[in-house]
Amino acid sequence: MSAALATAPRSPPQAARPPAPIHIEAAGVCKRYGNASGLLALDKVSLSVREGEFLSILGPSGCGKSTFLRCVAGLESPTEGSIHVHDDLVRKPPRNMGIVFQRDVLLDWRTILDNLFLQVDFRRESRKRYLQRAQELLDLFGLQGFENAYPAQLSGGMRQRASICRALLTDPDLLLMDEPFGALDALTRDQMNLELQKSWAASSKQTILFVTHSIGEAVFLSDRVVVMSPRPGRIAMTLEIDLPRPRRMAVREMPAFAHYCAQIRELFGAMGLLKDE
Amino acid sequence: MNDSGRFFPALRNWAAPVGSIVLMFAIWQAVAAGFHVRALILPEPSEIFSALLNQPHYYLTEGLYTLQTTMIGFALAVAVGVVLAILIVEVRLLESTLYALIVALNSVPKVAIAPLFVIWLGTGTGPKIAIAFLIAFFPIVIDTVLGLKSVPKDMLDLANSMQAARLDQFWRIRLPAALPSMFAGMKVGISLALVGTIVGEFVASDRGLGYVILTAQGTFDTAQIFAANIVLGAAGIVLFGIMSALERKLVPWHASQHREA
Numbered sequence: 001m002s003a004a005l006a007t008a009p010r011s012p013p014q015a016a017r018p019p020a021p022i023h024i025e026a027a028g029v030c031k032r033y034g035n036a037s038g039l040l041a042l043d044k045v046s047l048s049v050r051e052g053e054f055l056s057i058l059g060p061s062g063c064g065k066s067t068f069l070r071c072v073a074g075l076e077s078p079t080e081g082s083i084h085v086h087d088d089l090v091r092k093p094p095r096n097m098g099i100v101f102q103r104d105v106l107l108d109w110r111t112i113l114d115n116l117f118l119q120v121d122f123r124r125e126s127r128k129r130y131l132q133r134a135q136e137l138l139d140l141f142g143l144q145g146f147e148n149a150y151p152a153q154l155s156g157g158m159r160q161r162a163s164i165c166r167a168l169l170t171d172p173d174l175l176l177m178d179e180p181f182g183a184l185d186a187l188t189r190d191q192m193n194l195e196l197q198k199s200w201a202a203s204s205k206q207t208i209l210f211v212t213h214s215i216g217e218a219v220f221l222s223d224r225v226v227v228m229s230p231r232p233g234r235i236a237m238t239l240e241i242d243l244p245r246p247r248r249m250a251v252r253e254m255p256a257f258a259h260y261c262a263q264i265r266e267l268f269g270a271m272g273l274l275k276d277e
Numbered sequence: 278m279n280d281s282g283r284f285f286p287a288l289r290n291w292a293a294p295v296g297s298i299v300l301m302f303a304i305w306q307a308v309a310a311g312f313h314v315r316a317l318i319l320p321e322p323s324e325i326f327s328a329l330l331n332q333p334h335y336y337l338t339e340g341l342y343t344l345q346t347t348m349i350g351f352a353l354a355v356a357v358g359v360v361l362a363i364l365i366v367e368v369r370l371l372e373s374t375l376y377a378l379i380v381a382l383n384s385v386p387k388v389a390i391a392p393l394f395v396i397w398l399g400t401g402t403g404p405k406i407a408i409a410f411l412i413a414f415f416p417i418v419i420d421t422v423l424g425l426k427s428v429p430k431d432m433l434d435l436a437n438s439m440q441a442a443r444l445d446q447f448w449r450i451r452l453p454a455a456l457p458s459m460f461a462g463m464k465v466g467i468s469l470a471l472v473g474t475i476v477g478e479f480v481a482s483d484r485g486l487g488y489v490i491l492t493a494q495g496t497f498d499t500a501q502i503f504a505a506n507i508v509l510g511a512a513g514i515v516l517f518g519i520m521s522a523l524e525r526k527l528v529p530w531h532a533s534q535h536r537e538a
Contacts, residue, residue, distance in 0.1 A: 075434050092440070099438045105431045108530045109453045121449065122441040150530050 023174065023207045024049040024072060028081035031067050041067045043232035044081070051173070052205035056218035056225045058264065060273050064233025065211045069178050072209060073099055085174065094174065098167030102179040104159040106151040106166075112138070113147040116166045130169055137165040140199055157188040161195070168199065175200075175208045181217065190249065193220055201246055219260045220247060227264055229271055237267050320500040328500040329507065336489070340508045343474055343485040346402055347516065350409025351470040355463060358414050362421035379418055387412045388476045395481045405477030405485070412473035413466035420462025424455030457531045460524045467516045475509070486512075 024047070031042040041064040049055050057065045070076040072083055074093035083090045085097075106115050116134045117127050138144050141161040151159055160180060167175060181189045200206055212218050218225045219241055227237040241260060243251055251257055268274040302322045308314070309321040316324060329336055365376045390411070394404035428451050436446045478487025486505045493501035 070434075073438055075437060093438045095440065097438065099435070101431050101435070103429075103431055105429070105435045107432070107450065107453070109456075109528070118435075118449070119439040122436070122439050122445055152530060 020051040020053070020205070022048050023051045023053070023086060024209065025084040026068070026072070026081065027083075029068065029071060029078045029083060030080035031064065031071065031076065032079040040232040042071075042078070043234045045228075045233065045235055046081075047226060047235065049207060049209060051207055054200060054208045054210065054221055054223045056210040056212055056222040057228060058212055058215065058218040058225050059228035059233065060230050060268070061213060063228040063230050065213075065228050066178050068228075068233065069176055069209060069211050073097065073176050096170075096172050097174045097176060098170070098172040100160075100164055100167050100175070100177045100180045102182050104151070104156075104163040106159055106163055108151055111148045111150055112143065112154070112162050115151065115162060116169050118166060119170060133171070134165070134169055137168055137199075138162075140202070141165055141195055157184055157192065160184060160192065164196070164199070168203075171203070173206060175206055177208065177210045179211055179213065182213070189214075189217070193217060194249070197221060197246060215261050215264050216252065219243075219257060219264070220251065225260075225264070227267055230273065236271065237264070239263065317497055317499055320503060324500045325503040325507065328498075328504045336486075336504065336508050339484065339486050339489050339505075340512055343471075343478065343487065343509070344512050344516070346405045346477075346485065347409050347467075347470045347474045347512075349402075350406045350473060351413050351467050351516075353406070353410045354413035354417055354466055354470065357410075358417035358462075358466075359421050359459070362418050362425060365418075365422050366425040376418075376422065379415065383415045383419065387415075387473070391476050391480045394477070400481040400483075404480070405474050405482070408477040409470040409473035412476075413470035416465040416469065417459070417462045420465075421455060421459045424458025424462075425451055427458070428454040456528045460520070460528060464517065464520050464524075467520050468513060471509070471513055471516060 026045055026047045029042055029045040030040070033039045033041060045064075045068060057068060059065045067076065071078050072085070072090065074090045077091070085094045088094065106112075107118065110118070113134060116137070117130065120127055120130050135144075138147065141164065143158060143161055143165065146154065146158065146162075151162070154162065160183075164180070181192050184192065200208060210218070210221060219239075222241050225239045225241060226235055227239065228234065229236040239260060243254065243256060265274060269276060305319075306322045309319050361375070361379075365371045387408070391404070391408050394407045398404040398407060432450055432454065433446065436450050441449070474485070475487040475490075478485040479491060482488040482491075486509050489505045490502050493499075493505065
């Protein structure tokens, strides 16, 4: 498994190429629930995500990180500010986007393969066109042989793998992930991080916006980690993660990795979220 | 090995309920015969079955008539109930008005309305169908509304993120997600429809098992009452069995259909 990961090629180091075009541009995004005195979930969040970037939004529960992701997805609209995806103002879900939620949200009445085809069915496109891609994805995530199984027959980790395959089937250039591995056990979670990195590396310039509350996961996966403060959600820190790719589990033993994690933990401590005494 | 694995569980599933019914009749027979209970109070099962077998055609015809009335009433209840439930969920105004009214009316004992239907619709099959319909209608509407409203929110988020049209979301997500709840309502409804038909036949009728029971009561023919009830019980089992088979066919994926190992 790790040998296969090591051979996955990744684009040349960032310094060698000009900065990629902006993919997501959020400007002064506020989200308030209810009336003018209602709960402020997001407070003036401004953020640019480059094409092909793996960006994690990290924060404690209830910091509005999921709300931000839902605004980018067009599932909610900001009270103030704007979000552009590829220069288009987001008013409804962008077309070329895949999304993975914390729950796998597989449809129980569809087989795994039929679940992958959900969007293709909605778009009234030919399943045949996507059959080969579906097979590739199922192979990549170790689900070969489960095409005709129903979700109830699969473990939690396999179900979430299938939901990632579903999001990737039409090769979206933007993948939004809302705490996708939060409900999995630690070992499965590590495994899924490796598989996700591999699939991202194999993609062509796919942008991933990844919401998580796990420091280690964010540092391990990301090019850049955006740390949010508790409610109202503001950007408290942005951290470029300069670790070689592809990253293996051993990256976690590197002093640089520990240093990034420590910086974030310190910030959480300063915000009163971690009382280490 | 595989064949026996399939066969024995099936046998076990049938053997226990059938065995307990046989045992019940055996104890009944022993008590009724052993204590010389008067046939007017509690006839021996042997007398009941001979009443059944003496006039098989009579019980079969009346039974089929009752079954037919029940199924028409139930089919109407499903058609009207499901459509109304969809409207209630789709149109917000209807939820606070029509649905509130339906929930309130559900607490009225429907059988008490039966005489009204005789006045309105006469003494033919009409009023029986109407009562069967009315009594089966409530659980179907209420459970279908419940099912449609409890579709997980993230499932709808997923559909929206895929830019699915409203109608597509209904057919591909909300309706299938509501099916288990709908079947729960329909299984209650079909048993209640049979009750409704019998009540209708009690009130005014010259056909059906309800009428057979009333006639037998007039002549103190207790064995015939029991015989008609056995036919009714069989009809109820058949109706419920049809619904269960349909459920297994349409929602094989649901947790209630999985047998735990």
